[in-house]
Amino acid sequence: MLNEQHKQQYDAVIIGAGAGGGASAWALAKKGLRVLVLESGPRYDPFSDYKAHTPNWEGGFPHKPGSQGKYTYGTMQPLSEKWSHLRSWNRNSGRLNPGESRISQGYHHVRAVGGSSLHFTGEAHRLNPDAMKMRSRFNVAADWPFSYKDLEPYYLQAEKVVGVAGPKNDPYRPRSGAYPYEAHTIGYASMLLRRGFEKKKLHLIENALAVLPQPKGNRLGCNHCGCCLKGCPRADKGTIDVTYLSEAVKTGRCDIQSESTATHIETADKDRIRGVHFVNRTGAHFVETPILILAAGAIETPRLLLASKGKHSPHGLSNESGQVGRNFMETLLWTTSALHPDLIGSHRGLPVDSICWDYNAPDAIPGVIGGCRFSPSVAESDLLGPVNYAHRVVKGWGAAHKQSMRQSFGRALSLSGICESLPHHRSFVDLDPMVRDVTGMPVARIHSYVDEMAIKRLEFMAKMCRDILAEAGAKDIFEEFSSYDIFSTTHVFGTCRMGNSDKESVVNGECRSHRWKNMYVVDASVFPSSGGGESPGLTIQAIALRAMANVVRA
Numbered sequence: 001m002l003n004e005q006h007k008q009q010y011d012a013v014i015i016g017a018g019a020g021g022g023a024s025a026w027a028l029a030k031k032g033l034r035v036l037v038l039e040s041g042p043r044y045d046p047f048s049d050y051k052a053h054t055p056n057w058e059g060g061f062p063h064k065p066g067s068q069g070k071y072t073y074g075t076m077q078p079l080s081e082k083w084s085h086l087r088s089w090n091r092n093s094g095r096l097n098p099g100e101s102r103i104s105q106g107y108h109h110v111r112a113v114g115g116s117s118l119h120f121t122g123e124a125h126r127l128n129p130d131a132m133k134m135r136s137r138f139n140v141a142a143d144w145p146f147s148y149k150d151l152e153p154y155y156l157q158a159e160k161v162v163g164v165a166g167p168k169n170d171p172y173r174p175r176s177g178a179y180p181y182e183a184h185t186i187g188y189a190s191m192l193l194r195r196g197f198e199k200k201k202l203h204l205i206e207n208a209l210a211v212l213p214q215p216k217g218n219r220l221g222c223n224h225c226g227c228c229l230k231g232c233p234r235a236d237k238g239t240i241d242v243t244y245l246s247e248a249v250k251t252g253r254c255d256i257q258s259e260s261t262a263t264h265i266e267t268a269d270k271d272r273i274r275g276v277h278f279v280n281r282t283g284a285h286f287v288e289t290p291i292l293i294l295a296a297g298a299i300e301t302p303r304l305l306l307a308s309k310g311k312h313s314p315h316g317l318s319n320e321s322g323q324v325g326r327n328f329m330e331t332l333l334w335t336t337s338a339l340h341p342d343l344i345g346s347h348r349g350l351p352v353d354s355i356c357w358d359y360n361a362p363d364a365i366p367g368v369i370g371g372c373r374f375s376p377s378v379a380e381s382d383l384l385g386p387v388n389y390a391h392r393v394v395k396g397w398g399a400a401h402k403q404s405m406r407q408s409f410g411r412a413l414s415l416s417g418i419c420e421s422l423p424h425h426r427s428f429v430d431l432d433p434m435v436r437d438v439t440g441m442p443v444a445r446i447h448s449y450v451d452e453m454a455i456k457r458l459e460f461m462a463k464m465c466r467d468i469l470a471e472a473g474a475k476d477i478f479e480e481f482s483s484y485d486i487f488s489t490t491h492v493f494g495t496c497r498m499g500n501s502d503k504e505s506v507v508n509g510e511c512r513s514h515r516w517k518n519m520y521v522v523d524a525s526v527f528p529s530s531g532g533g534e535s536p537g538l539t540i541q542a543i544a545l546r547a548m549a550n551v552v553r554a
Contacts, residue, residue, distance in 0.1 A: 165213050360531075
């Protein structure tokens with residue numbers, strides 16, 4: 001039985017309250033459309049739910065019931081002795097994966113109002129224009145069905161909404177206007193790293209961050225506490241809940257239903273979507289909609305489409321091409337962590353205040369297709385406080401351990417590389433035939449395969465991270481983490497690829513289903529390529545804003 005709210009007439013229903021869903025809700029509500037956002041996860045209050053001001057601040061992001069999805073994993077590939085130098089390890093505990101096959105540490109995300117922006121570091125990157133032409137230039141992945149120039153006005157719009165502070169000059173991404181704020185000054189640890197980069201004739205520049213350097217409305221300016229990954233208690237970080245969704249709700253034309261899981265999309269005749277079935281604490285519901293927008297992410301969006309089989313779509317909704325769930329791309333990461341001989345206070349400052357784009361272009365790494373980026377990663381390696389130092393950096397126990405802690409804390413330097421992830425036929429998302437969630441839906445099953453070209457990118461990043469840290473004075477390596485032997489991803493892409501051909505893609509260049517005239521997909525599942533390490537949040541927002549501009553004009 002429907003409650004009164006679901007009997008209201010909506011102009012659009014959006015599934016997912018992350019980057020794509022939030023930007024879409026804002027764009028449509030601003031244009032006068034009445035919007036319902038269905039979010040399977042809970043709400044967070046940044047001023048009460050995050051723990052940076054409490055003794056439990058090291059405990060990580062405060063997950064609530066329902067704030068993480070349930071997934072299973074296909075059989076992982078065997079590991080080779082040839083690439084043993086790329087295995088993850090810690091000098092206290094040994095190999096982080098002691099087996100002979102790749103293992104999973106999970107898909108790290110937040111299912112909530114605001115999505116994974118709640119625990120991201122604020123990185124707000126535009127995609128390298130060259131990364132949008134991977135098929136035509138290198139015969140891999142697929143070309144984007146529009147150009148960087150087509151997307152650029154929406155990048156500007158997104159940067160303004162979330163409040164991005166960035167460098168004056170970025171030679172890799174043309175701009176028609178300045179960032180809303182000047183870049184944050186890099187911290188002392190990054191200044192040390194910069195010396196290492198300079199010795200390699202590389203450039204470590206200020207990173208573009210959706211982190212306010214000064215107050216804006218009811219959002220405070222950043223105090224550089226470094227706890228972005230644990231939840232920002234000041235709302236200075238441009239998360240989707242305190243930016244797009246807050247503004248959309250203020251229009252009076254946007255309703256958000258949290259803890260409401262979409263379970264089936266119902267179709268009608270003439271290739272149109274009729275509405276969405278969903279479940280929440282009050283029971284099962286159905287809401288009709290003239291426009292349906294999927295923004296549940298590159299795991300949950302294909303899951304819902306594949307689960308929405310019917311007489312019109314026996315192989316899954318919008319899966320006429322057979323591409324739903326295919327072309328899965330993941331975060332491919334290398335991190336080296338070492339101790340500097342000096343007490344440098346590396347736990348201080350913004351987590352990812354600087355970045356090197358020198359190898360970001362798809363042909364920048366010699367002999368390899370696909371680029372990468374490098375950035376400091378002390379916070380992302382969770383080396384901000386003494387608890388992890390005690391477990392991962394310093395050996396022993398008792399008085400000697402305490403003395404070693406005093407001598408070591410604040411000396412860790414971490415450097416990470418993130419590289420291009422290209423589609424492979426053994427990397428995809430499907431439905432687990434055996435496991436279901438509490439609603440009765442099959443859970444998504446993730447299949448991941450790291451091919452030799454990806455391994456060579458990882459090998460390049462490993463050597464560069466080790467060399468740069470050594471040049472910066474941090475030669476005492478105590479831990480390395482690698483995607484070669486451990487699946488551990490934050491950014492996922494590609495499972496509902498966009499393109500001009502309905503035989504090779506799921507949606508067109510306006511993010512509309514090739515078949516279903518009133519259904520759009522606006523999350524990272526539509527990415528034809530992943531880019532060379534760019535954080536995808538800003539690009540998702542820009543894609544959604546562009547798609548919604550076309551919806552309004554239609």
